[in-house]
Amino acid sequence: AQSVTQLGSHVSVSEGALVLLRCNYSSSVPPYLFWYVQYPNQGLQLLLKYTTGATLVKGINGFEAEFKKSETSFHLTKPSAHMSDAAEYFCAVSYNDMRFGAGTRLTVKP
């Protein structure tokens, strides 16, 4: 069975600073990996996904994530945070079913 661990339930950065949200997965087979974003009072929307191929995946709004098999990680980054990036971010792993991490709430300070 697969599972996801997101390190840090809450991350706070200043506007313009690097955003790093950590995700580690456990899977006995090659996984499909996703990052979703949830803005207040909304459903989840896809930021990016890794299925096969290039390990550096670019998503919407300037986010990207790198699949590192040796570290079983899929961390999400953005070089420069904007106020509009404040939201909750979920990492998910999928093979036979989709498992979500507990989420990381990102706060961006002016």
Next chain:
Amino acid sequence: NAGVTQTPKFRVLKTGQSMTLLCAQDMNHEYMYWYRQDPGMGLRLIHYSVGEGTTAKGEVPDGYNVSRLKKQNFLLGLESAAPSQTSVYFCASSLPGGGLNHEQYFGPGTRLTVT
């Protein structure tokens, strides 16, 4: 396209009451899902459906029932609500063909409080 819609958006129930949450999608997706979201626990799969007339249990199915009589609709029922079912419920849909591996499209959620 409206995508995935959910009704109602908010509901307050008393313990023991019943209700049905409706999910509709207009993307012709085969697969549909019901999740619940609780603080610090992410999303947990309640039930899912891989096609009209077919449903299956997810991670936390107890206390819920579902039906998929039409491809575009997926209903979640609570027969006798309990305070532990206070949560935000999300419906999602996805493409077929290994759809559990594919991107899921989410509705806006239903906030349910059971007193």
